[in-house]
Amino acid sequence: MEKKDYTEKNRQAWNEASLKHRQARSKKGDPILQDGFLDLDETIISYLREFGRVEGARVVNLCCNDGRETISLKRMGAEECFGFDISDEAIKTAMDLSRKTGVECKFIRSDVYDIDPGKFPPSDLAFISAGALSWLGDLDGLFQIVTGLLEKGGRLLIYEIHPVAWLLEEAPPENPLQISGSYFKDGPVITQGALDYVGNEDYDGLVNYSFDHTIGEILTSLIRAGMKIEEFRELPGDVSAVFSHLEKMEVRLPLSYILCAKKEG
Numbered sequence: 001m002e003k004k005d006y007t008e009k010n011r012q013a014w015n016e017a018s019l020k021h022r023q024a025r026s027k028k029g030d031p032i033l034q035d036g037f038l039d040l041d042e043t044i045i046s047y048l049r050e051f052g053r054v055e056g057a058r059v060v061n062l063c064c065n066d067g068r069e070t071i072s073l074k075r076m077g078a079e080e081c082f083g084f085d086i087s088d089e090a091i092k093t094a095m096d097l098s099r100k101t102g103v104e105c106k107f108i109r110s111d112v113y114d115i116d117p118g119k120f121p122p123s124d125l126a127f128i129s130a131g132a133l134s135w136l137g138d139l140d141g142l143f144q145i146v147t148g149l150l151e152k153g154g155r156l157l158i159y160e161i162h163p164v165a166w167l168l169e170e171a172p173p174e175n176p177l178q179i180s181g182s183y184f185k186d187g188p189v190i191t192q193g194a195l196d197y198v199g200n201e202d203y204d205g206l207v208n209y210s211f212d213h214t215i216g217e218i219l220t221s222l223i224r225a226g227m228k229i230e231e232f233r234e235l236p237g238d239v240s241a242v243f244s245h246l247e248k249m250e251v252r253l254p255l256s257y258i259l260c261a262k263k264e265g
């Protein structure tokens with residue numbers, strides 16, 4: 001299967017999930033509608049503040065889903081924010097949230113690989129987080145787009161699930177430390193299952209294709225794209241709610257990471 005075919009299947013699967021997200025949020029209320037609410041966790045908020053990465057910055061948020069993180073980055077003081085996502089339904093919600101909150105962000109429905117960096121003003125910060133990277137199979141292609149979107153001296157910040165966490169079971173199993181997957185995988189992980197991480201509804205979802213990247217692959221791809229890796233911080237906290245049961249264990253594992261890379265020269 002070609003990259004385009006995976007993406008098309010994933011677009012359909014994420015449209016299906018985005019409708020579920022909208023329904024779940026309309027039932028339980030949506031905190032992003034409260035003035036000043038940030039849909040980012042304390043770890044990344046403190047990191048962004050500590051290094052002053054957002055204030056006054058032009059930001060691109062890749063795989064932004066329904067724009068909650070993009071809106072939060074704008075609320076944290078970004079000057080301009082662009083959010084990109086493949087899902088029509090997620091982008092529809094993002095635009096709606098931008099209108100309802102009065103937080104101005106530009107949302108674009110696009111496959112990340114179809115972004116033409118020449119059409120956007122160069123950014124200071126590219127932000128990718130929480131379950132985004134695993135949908136993007138071609139890391140070299142991704143980081144080329146990212147470097148194209150960044151200003152010289154601009155930074156890419158990835159706050160993601162650690163590949164070690166993907167070795168373990170998602171739902172709290174009997175033995176949470178039982179390794180149930182391989183670190184090295186060829187080809188996509190093919191799943192037919194629910195992607196609803198808001199209402200956590202279990203449904204027979206459309207088939208979707210995700211990709212497990214090793215740390216070595218991510219770092220090497222960034223280096224190949226000409227990015228200078230400034231920081232790679234491995235963290236024991238969960239970024240996704242998928243592995244939160246592992247946070248409480250005595251054995252401390254790397255569950256997430258923050259990777260900061262700078263576009264040079």
Ligand SMILES: C[S@@+](CC[C@H](N)C(=O)[O-])C[C@H]1O[C@@H](n2cnc3c(N)ncnc32)[C@H](O)[C@@H]1O
Nearest residue numbers: 014063064065085086087111112129130131135
């Ligand atoms: C787990 S969600 C991202 C979550 C996001 N960090 C958040 O908290 O809202 C993954 C997103 O990646 C998007 N996606 C998957 N493949 C994509 C692609 N090729 N280009 C753009 N977006 C893509 C999906 O539509 C989905 O919204």
